[in-house]
Amino acid sequence: MTSLWVTMPGGHQVSSEDIFAVITQLERARAHLSDCVDTLISPGSHYRPEGFSDLVTSANQATEEATWLTDRLIEYTHEVAWQERWRIDTWGATRDTMITQGAQWLTGNTNSNGRNALADVDDGAYGFWRGLGGDVPVVTVTQVDQHYGVGISHGVAERIARIPDGSNPIRIERYDLGGGQWHTEVFVAGTRDWDVEVGTDPFDMRSNVALIAGVPAAAALATDRAMRAAGVTPRDRVVFVGHSQGGAVAAVLAESGRFDTRGLITVGAPLGTLPASGDYPALRIEHRDDIVSQLGGRMLAGNQTVVEANSEAWPFDLAGAHSRDRYFHTATRVDSSPMAHLSQWTAGFPDSLRGQARLFDARQSG
């Protein structure tokens, strides 16, 4: 099994989790060694043994070695990031043009939004969306289940496991923090209806197209409505979690500015044109062999931490590579990563809380 491949927020550092773990440990060692030298030469110290200067030289050497190593490794992650950006721009542009032209061919719409439709996936999606009618849907949500005394999730994998299956695509958990403060976690499932024709299911292909095009999507409207039905207010601290289309919905709502977003976790979501720009931790997990995440277009730099891995599915098992179960397995690797940035990713979230969970279904009409 290969290491997780990590792009740090801002996209300026890219490497395997192991390299980042070594950097962190060496940075700590360097700080302690520097402290050691300061302690040795401190005027207040009475420790001046025979061979004192050799001792200081050894401590200084260790500090310099650790500093040199750390700097070289950091330089390496910058270099890889630069190469990655070049690779994404080169290969991603070609792929995006193919996706856009495919969308034009399907709809017969050759002029999408007056912009350069041959380059950007969101332009292509906009043209496709217009070709499908371009209507803003009307959605209704129904609460279908409720559980009390639900313990808050620990780690990333447990949150992925709580993304509902398709039957009730929205799960909302609320935890009372006291003093009128609430912590909310919103879990959103992926596409249920793969038809592009108008239907009654908001979690359909039209929502996928709308999300990539950056126009109102029925699935996002439904999730927003479910949040209001669950009593979520703009004062709630919200963590959004989603798989596939649900990940795109989660990203749109996290970025909307209408909630106090405290975290975003997405798996297998088409998010290329939806970078995280807010001041909250965002974690994006993608399988290299999952084509769904590629359909969102070239990855734009943002505040998100991106984790890439092989799904370990059989070759050409596209459904397997995209499945939530495979992503759950990858998320367990994130939780147990030697890289503290990943293994402690949810450390800032509340712990040991009990609250209530509500499950919602949704419908749409033209």
Place this chain on the structure above:
Amino acid sequence: MDVTDIERLIAIIERARGDALHAQSVATSLPATPHWSGTAQYQARFRVEELCQAISRVVDNCDRVAQEARRDLRQAREASYPHSGFGG
């Protein structure tokens, strides 16, 4: 010599050594082959062996400092308690 000063120094150097050893254990598990991401191959500018050797040098220097300090600590304690037999 002040026993407290030496004890403090040993504690700090042990923490540094522990961090370096942790880095070494992760580094030794690195794949010897280059990293792959998507269609790109990244050849590390360092070889894994060289990285491990460099970290070993950090650990060795920590050991040297700690060893000296421990010897001095023993002597300092013996000087403080000459009749206790402490430190053999």
